[in-house]
Amino acid sequence: MLHFEDFPAGTRFAFKPVTVKAEDIVAFAAEFDPQPMHLSEEAGKASILGGLAASGWQTSAIMMRMLCDSYIHQTASEGSPGVSSMEWKKPVLAGDTLSGTCTVIEARTSRSRPEIGIVQLRGEVINQRGETVAICDYANMIRCKPAGSDA
């Protein structure tokens, strides 16, 4: 299990590639973001996105899953207070394969809760052409190693 002490600035985790299927784009959009360019190839082509495109909220959620699979599942994580910035740089189109990395920018302990550290990270999602589709600066609360533990 990784703790706060395992997250010095510069630590980097790689995302496992994920292919975004048309049916997943449409299902997410139908539930949360039912705009034409997220619901049909035809409407997507007619929009400035250029094809059936994932909602930015779906891209965000996919990044979250990549964060879980890359480090959160093996970390004493206690959630996030927020995201300082999310940029949706390029459309995510049906059939795109996303991957990327997240990198620790800064790590400090919480003044009010000394058993918790606050780690600032940057997630970067790229497509199969190496183009950045999303950049996210966010914070993650992570428990410190238990006192007396020398593991």
Added chain:
Amino acid sequence: MRLSEVHPEGTKVMIGSVAFTADDIIRFAEKFDPQPFHLDAEAARQSLFGGLCASGWHTCAGWMKCFVPYWLGEMKRLAAEGIEPPKLGPSPGFRDMRWLRPVFAGDVITYFVTFVAAKDLESRPGWRINTILCEGENQNGEAVIRFESKVIEFP
């Protein structure tokens, strides 16, 4: 008409509500955010959150779920009044997202939008980037989420 004319600066508008059931919270989390406090009530009680709660991204998606039908309604309303509605495009992103309180199973979140500012894009005449404040509060009137979103507006 431009968005800045339709929505006077600083006017907070209610756009709708979403009820977060335990089933919906777990279904979203299984797909996108499978952490114990979003999947399992017992594990959630042991966490800092203290109970089964929605992924923060689920809470965000709830805002969008309300905004799309709200905006379709606004476009219809303006057209019926003989006003050409603003042509909104995709969003390039958001900033300063704060998950202020957990959204627990059974909570009903009411969402709001407030027009903040419009900026002309120098590179594309007539195009604008609007900044809007997006907020949500629970059934007790407690703020659970806030963020500032950007929205492209075409001429």
